[in-house]
Amino acid sequence: MYAIIQVLFLVNLEKYPMKSYSTIEQRIDILQSRIEAYKEEIAVLQAEPKSNNERIIFKFIETGSTGKTKDFVRELGIKSPRDSLYSSGDVTKLIKDGADDITPALLKIARTLASARNKNGPSC
Numbered sequence: 001m002y003a004i005i006q007v008l009f010l011v012n013l014e015k016y017p018m019k020s021y022s023t024i025e026q027r028i029d030i031l032q033s034r035i036e037a038y039k040e041e042i043a044v045l046q047a048e049p050k051s052n053n054e055r056i057i058f059k060f061i062e063t064g065s066t067g068k069t070k071d072f073v074r075e076l077g078i079k080s081p082r083d084s085l086y087s088s089g090d091v092t093k094l095i096k097d098g099a100d101d102i103t104p105a106l107l108k109i110a111r112t113l114a115s116a117r118n119k120n121g122p123s124c
Contacts, residue, residue: 044105051101052078056094057110064113066091 021027049055055076060069066088073086080090094102095110 040105041109044103044109047103047106050103051099052076053094053099053102054106056091057102057106060091060095060110061106061113 019030021030045058045061049058056069056073056078059072060066063069063072069091070086070088073091078086080086082090092114095107095114098104098107
């Protein structure tokens with residue numbers, strides 16, 4: 001759960017960087033826009049995966065780990081596009097390149113998490 005909250009914060013910070021304001025009304029407007037963005041992200045994360053690729057992306061978002069995601073995919077018996085066992089590199093490639101059966105909003109969350117982990121190292 002902490003990882004999901006962290007992802008929501010990172011995605012929304014990217015969408016809505018810290019803005020200066022000069023009135024309370026402006027501050028309220030900024031905060032309300034962030035609330036709407038959080039609601040949209042939560043709706044994406046609450047949706048059921050519609051394909052195996054989305055299941056893989058959800059697992060990555062849940063664990064924040066390509067290795068743990070790879071293990072999950074192997075347990076499901078899903079083969080990689082190369083018709084072999086899934087590797088961490090296959091997970092990374094899926095996040096980077098995307099696929100037609102992954103919603104863009106879900107992919108954006110995964111990419112933000114992957115990018116944050118690369119820049120800041122592992123996180124809880």
